[in-house]
Amino acid sequence: MTTPNTDSNALNFIEEIIEDDLQTAKYQGRVHTRFPPEPNGYLHIGHAKSICLNFGLAQKYSGLSNLRYDDTNPATEDVEFVNSIKDDIHWLGFDWDDREYYASDYYEILYQKAVELIKMGKAYVDHSTSEELAAQKGTPTEPGTPSLYRERSVEENLSLFEGMVKGQFDEGTCTLRAKIDLASPNMHMRDPVIYRIKKAPHHRTGTHWSAYPMYDFAHGICDSLEGITHSICTLEFEVHRPLYDWFLITLGMYKPQQIEFARLNLTYTIISKRNLKMLVQEGFVTGWDDPRMPTISGMRRRGYTPASIREFAKRVGVARRENMIDVSLLEFCVREDMNRIAQRVMVVTDPLKLVITNYPDDQTEYLDTENNPEDPEAGNRQIPFSKELYIEQDDFMEDPPKKYFRLAPGAEVRLKSAYIIRCDEAVKDEAGNITELRCTYFPDSKSGNDTSGKKVKGTLHWVSAKYAIPVELRIYDRLFTLPDLSEAEGDIRNYINPNSLVVIPHALAEPSLAAATPNMRYQFIRKGYYCLDADSSPQKLVFNQTVGLKDSWAKQASKE
């Protein structure tokens, strides 16, 4: 028998588990996942991987996926984040229909379940301070020791717990702990705290509750209540799984299975919420949606498309081993999508004046050019050509190296969609800087109607001096200079790339760009992919470089 080696139908380990479960009807053929963000920050590329996984699995197996906010800590959570999270998921192309849930929806049930635990003698109110509690936990190599309050009566626990949720005690004075196993090698089983007092108002339940459930207690019960089948989370929750199971088994509730996978790591990128927050708060970036940020909102502003991020999520795979994905894979996915959809336009970033000496002074010719060679449906447009043009400084060298295909004294090149020209003279100022190129054009070499018989190696982009419009360009590079930030010695701030943003205030664009819209994607020919930035206005157009074009010439030139 032949086993096809194509990876198109290779399953990741979670799909294997699901297909197994489908086979054995473990959940009556259901597949129901959930994406459980805590509304305390903006979503990032790591969340995108999780979103694509959870919603993607539901799609693939004709199941469902819920959005559930893990809002069990009112001190850190806010509606601002609730809304941005919804926007980001929708933007990525996924939807949860009417299944928008909150852990806070279940506070009453959670409370009842805690009471049940108390009645079973499996939970107790503890007045130990957090320091005492830490000491009681023991260490991974030494067992824990019982709290003074561990053997309280059910009645006393019941009334104290009621007091906790009703606000009769101050924050930090007591907790509700599950009574499990102080000698467990798994620290999470050593009588974990399941409720603590928080007086901060909750963004949905206000001041109704004064004590809130901890993640470990709430999460599994919420999964259970929603009928989740596969509760997918990242590797660091692996040691929580026995606890996840313990609550549901002890309470006799339906038990989904928790499956852990390795979180995404990206070269030259920091993805933890804590560090992203640092970048924002300390002004290294302009905000959570700064185009250099690996947040979904930052990537959106940068010009990344949802399709490119979904493709990236698919290509990075799902496994249990630690990984470090090369950002070049992300860039590949973006270029791949952009190449399909981006409208080609000409923009000169670093202008050098070029005069065609044998072209009539006041003549303007409108030349036809294709909008996207990869997509015939995209049609054509007209661009104005005249005697005075601008080309890229980079595209002229007075004394070029051998394989230089661009302009040089005496050299001939084609101007994209226009004519072949020859450079006759480079005009210089007193300081010796080249200020202007004087060229001759060949009238019979017009693009699409070339009878000149000339062959040139290079094609340059250009704009007409008379019709070009000024635009600002923002060009981004990686935020850090170290590929693997986990190897940073000392402060990661020492590795921040000082050149992660380069602003080009006065680039010159072909006039069609005056009609640019925020959703359009452009390829500035021979330069990169761009989109309009949120800071743009009709008076001052601002473009973000989403990603540069591959530049094998620059690569070769830098090697010499």
Place this chain on the structure above:
RNA sequence: UGACCCAUGGUGUAACGGUAGCACUACAGAUUUUGGUUCUGUCUGUCUAGGUUCGAAUCCUGGUGGGUCAACCA
């Protein structure tokens, strides 16, 4: 010096006891009115030592390396 998890080219990820494949990267060439795209090719891999087996990336044992866990965070 505990428990648990992990180990396949530079980076990811397949191969489910039977030919180590795919993608990204890098490099080389062809095509090209974008030094883009496209196409072709090349380099590079089963952590280690034993064991089981006709046969091991795959199963077992030891070692090595990496990760996780001792928040009233999630």
